[in-house]
Each structure stands twice: as structure tokens, then as C-alpha cells.
Amino acid sequence: MREVRKIASDIKTMRVRGAGKIAREAARALAIVAERSKARNSEEFIREISEASRLLLSTRPTAVSLSNAIQFVVRGLKKEEDLSVLRTTVRNRAEEFIKSSLEAVKRIGEIGAKRLRDGDVVLTHCNSQAALSVIITAFKQGKKIEAFVTESRPRLQGWLSARQLLAAGVPTTMIVDSAVRFIMKEIDKVIVGADSIASNGAVVNKIGTSQIALAAHEARVLFFVAAETYKFHPRTLIGELIEIEERDPEEVIDIKKFPGLKVRNPAFDITPPEYVDLIITERGIIPPSAAYSVMKEVFGWELFGSSSGI
Ligand code: RI2
Numbered sequence: 001m002r003e004v005r006k007i008a009s010d011i012k013t014m015r016v017r018g019a020g021k022i023a024r025e026a027a028r029a030l031a032i033v034a035e036r037s038k039a040r041n042s043e044e045f046i047r048e049i050s051e052a053s054r055l056l057l058s059t060r061p062t063a064v065s066l067s068n069a070i071q072f073v074v075r076g077l078k079k080e081e082d083l084s085v086l087r088t089t090v091r092n093r094a095e096e097f098i099k100s101s102l103e104a105v106k107r108i109g110e111i112g113a114k115r116l117r118d119g120d121v122v123l124t125h126c127n128s129q130a131a132l133s134v135i136i137t138a139f140k141q142g143k144k145i146e147a148f149v150t151e152s153r154p155r156l157q158g159w160l161s162a163r164q165l166l167a168a169g170v171p172t173t174m175i176v177d178s179a180v181r182f183i184m185k186e187i188d189k190v191i192v193g194a195d196s197i198a199s200n201g202a203v204v205n206k207i208g209t210s211q212i213a214l215a216a217h218e219a220r221v222l223f224f225v226a227a228e229t230y231k232f233h234p235r236t237l238i239g240e241l242i243e244i245e246e247r248d249p250e251e252v253i254d255i256k257k258f259p260g261l262k263v264r265n266p267a268f269d270i271t272p273p274e275y276v277d278l279i280i281t282e283r284g285i286i287p288p289s290a291a292y293s294v295m296k297e298v299f300g301w302e303l304f305g306s307s308s309g310i
Contacts, residue, residue, distance in 0.1 A: 003036075004029045004052045011066075012059040014155065019195045019231060020105060020129055023069035024098045026056045030073045031094035034087045043079045045086050050074075061243040062204060062268045063195040064233040068299075072097050072230070104228040104282035109133030112191070112226055112280040113141055120188040123148040123180070126206035127157035127164075128193020130226035134280060135191060136168045147172045148183060152206060154251040154265065177208050181215040190216045194227035194279075198236040199295055201273035201288025203227075204244070207266055213275035223271075225288075226280045232291060234299040244268050 007029040010016040016025050033052045039045035053070045060066060073093045077086055112134030116122065120138075122145060124131050139145045147165045149172060152158040158174060165172040175183055190212060196204040203209070203225050216223040233242055249255050249263035273288035286294060 001033070001048075001052065003032050004055060007032075008055045008059050011056070017155075017157070018127060018129060019063040019065040019193065020101055020228060022060060022063060023065035023230065024101050026066050027069045027073055027094040027097040027101075029056055030070065031091045034090035034094070037087065039083065041079075042081055042083045042086055045083055046077050046079055049077065049090060060245060062245045063231075064242070065195070065228070065231050068230040068232075068234070069097050069101075101228060101230070104230075105129050105133050107282040108226050108228065108280050109137035111282070111285060112224065113138035113143075115224065115278070115280070115285070116143060116145060116189065118143045121146045121148065121186055123150070123183070123187045123190045123212070124161060125150045125158070125190075125192045125209055125212055126152040127160040128205075128226060130228060130280075131191045131193045132161060132164055134224070134226050135165065135170060139168060139170045145170060148187060149174050150177045150180060150208065150212070151175070152208065153177055157206070180208075180212050181218075184215045184219040184221055187216070187219075187221050189222045189224060191224045191226055194225050194231045195268055196233045196236075196242050197225070197227055197231055197279065197288075197291055198233055198242060198270075199292050200236075201276060201279070201291040203271045203273075203276055203279075203288070204233075204242050204268050205271065207269050210269040210271040210275070213271040217275045222277045223275055224278050224280060225271075225276055229281050229283060229294055229298045232295050232298060234295050237292070237295055242270070244270075 011022045037048050108130045116138035122135050147170050149158045149161045162172050162174050192205050192209050194203050194205050213223050245267045247265045247267050249265050252263050252265050276288045279286050
């Protein structure tokens with residue numbers, strides 16, 4: 001469990017971050033439990049896996065990728081099953097999730113790149129591997145793409161995007177978050193990632209995303225979301241709300257220097273479907289209104305609660 005606790009702490013403190021990355025790390029953590037478990041029987045094994053799952057789930061509440069990855073790995077484990085079978089099942093499923101998640105990011109790049117034209121100036125926010133995959137793939141195809149990245153306060157994930165884009169050779173400009181509306185007239189398309197997508201097509205992503213969507217809408221700039229299908233939140237179909245993580249005020253300001261100051265630090269916001277033109281998934285491009293169909297197709301096994309009880 002020590003390794004799992006370390007992974008959970010890395011996710012919580014955002015040493016490891018990004019909705020896709022934390023999902024893959026959670027799957028990897030469960031594979032480690034399965035490999036190293038000293039359980040003497042299946043019941044003990046399931047208990048260990050459940051404990052690890054709960055710990056991983058408690059780290060970050062908003063990105064549904066995390067719980068979808070865990071559910072994918074632990075679904076339907078039964079104590080009547082042979083211990084060695086359970087062990088192999090968890091390991092294989094974790095491996096399968098990690099592999100297909102990485103393939104999905106690549107595929108989103110290929111599919112999304114078709115929507116970028118030669119000469120496009122593309123704005124992105126925060127640091128989404130899915131969104132960057134689209135921009136970088138189009139650029140590598142020979143299209144003259146230029147990128148704008150927001151700083152993405154308070155954690156400055158925009159710096160990571162800037163580095164990735166520059167490393168790929170994409171001409172990149174950084175702006176502060178509050179410059180988005182001013183710059184929007186120079187932008188052709190906005191592409192962001194997602195931490196969760198609700199059944200009505202609303203997109204939960206890094207704080208500031210909805211303001212960018214609003215500015216894009218006003219300027220008639222296309223607003224794309226790049227998201228693997230495991231970013232769709234199945235339980236929103238039965239009315240569950242997506243919890244918005246509020247993080248430590250210290251990420252925003254050194255509060256010791258401002259006695260009495262209240263600070264709010266919501267890490268995500270919700271962009272209504274009306275402001276989203278397309279969602280680029282590894283299965284194809286959909287309008288936000290098709291989120292429901294994607295969920296039905298992808299989460300047939302999950303819709304009415306987890307059979308594993310975790
Ligand atoms: P990929 C990140 O969350 C950002 O909000 C980003 O847009 C989203 O995950 C998706 O990223 P955080 O971990 O999965 O920085 O596309 O809070 O990489």
C-alpha cells in the first residue's frame with residue numbers, strides 16, 4: 001500500500017496531473033496492488049483493492065476519468081473467483097486501460113487535426129494532452145498552425161503547454177488569462193480538454209474555460225473540446241452533479257501576508273453545451289447534444305451503479 005499512498009499523494013498535490021494522466025496512474029496503482037498483494041484469499045484481495053480504490057478516488061473529485069478508470073479495472077470482481085484469476089484480471093485490465101487511453105489521445109489528435117486548417121491560430125487553456133494532440137498533429141501534417149496559450153493561473157499549467165508546443169516546433173504565444181477576450185479577434189479556433197463531460201454535453205474543465213467559451217461565442221470563434229470517452233460522466237445520467245474541486249488558497253496567494261482575507265480557489269468551471277461547437281473523442285466528433293448516446297454506448301456496464309460495490 002505504500003506505493004499506492006505515494007501515487008495518491010502525487011495525484012492530490014498535482015505532482016501528477018491532467019485528467020488522462022491521473023486516470024492512468026490510478027490504473028497503474030491498482031496493478032501494483034494486484035502484483036504485490038499478500039492476500040491469502042479472494043475476499044482479502046478484494047478488500048485490498050477496494051481500499052486502494054477508495055484512497056485513489058478521494059484524491060481529486062472532479063475528473064471523472066479517475067473513477068471511470070478505477071471502475072474499468074475493478075468492475076465485477078467476485079470473491080467466489082479464484083485469487084490468481086482476480087490478480088490477473090486486475091493487472092490485465094489496468095494494462096488495457098493505460099494502453100487504450102494513450103491510443104485515444106493519439107486518435108483524438110488524428111481526428112481533430114482534420115478540423116484545423118492551414119493558417120489557423122488556435123487558442124488553448126491549461127495543459128490538456130488531448131487538446132495539444134490535435135494542435136501538434138495538425139502542425140506535423142504540415143499545416144501552418146500558430147498557438148496561443150493562457151497562463152492558467154493559479155498553477156500555471158499553460159507553461160507546460162507552451163513548452164510542449166515549442167518542443168513540437170509550433171509557433172506559440174503566451175497571454176495572461178485575463179487577456180483572452182482582447183486577443184479573441186486574432187483567434188480562429190479554441191481547443192481545450194475536459195475533466196468531465198455531463199450527459200447534457202456541459203463540459204467541466206480548468207477554471208477559466210467557461211469565460212473563454214463565452215468570449216469565443218461572442219466573437220463567433222469555434223470552440224472545440226478534445227476528450228477521451230472516459231471523460232464522460234456516466235452518473236450525470238441519473239442526475240448526479242459533478243463536484244467542483246476547491247483547492248488550497250495558498251495556490252493563489254500567500255494568505256499569511258493578508259490577514260483576514262478570504263480566498264476562493266475553484267479549480268474547474270462548467271461550460272454550458274450552447275458554447276461548445278464540437279467534442280472530439282477517439283470514437284469520432286460529436287455535438288455536445290450527443291453526449292448521452294456516447295455514455296450509453298461506452299458505459300453500458302456502469303450506468304446503474306458498480307457491480308463491484310467499490
Ligand atoms: P488531459 C487538467 O486538469 C486540465 O483541466 C485539463 O484541461 C484536463 O485535465 C484534461 O487534460 P488538472 O489536473 O487529460 O490540471 O487532456 O487540474 O491531459
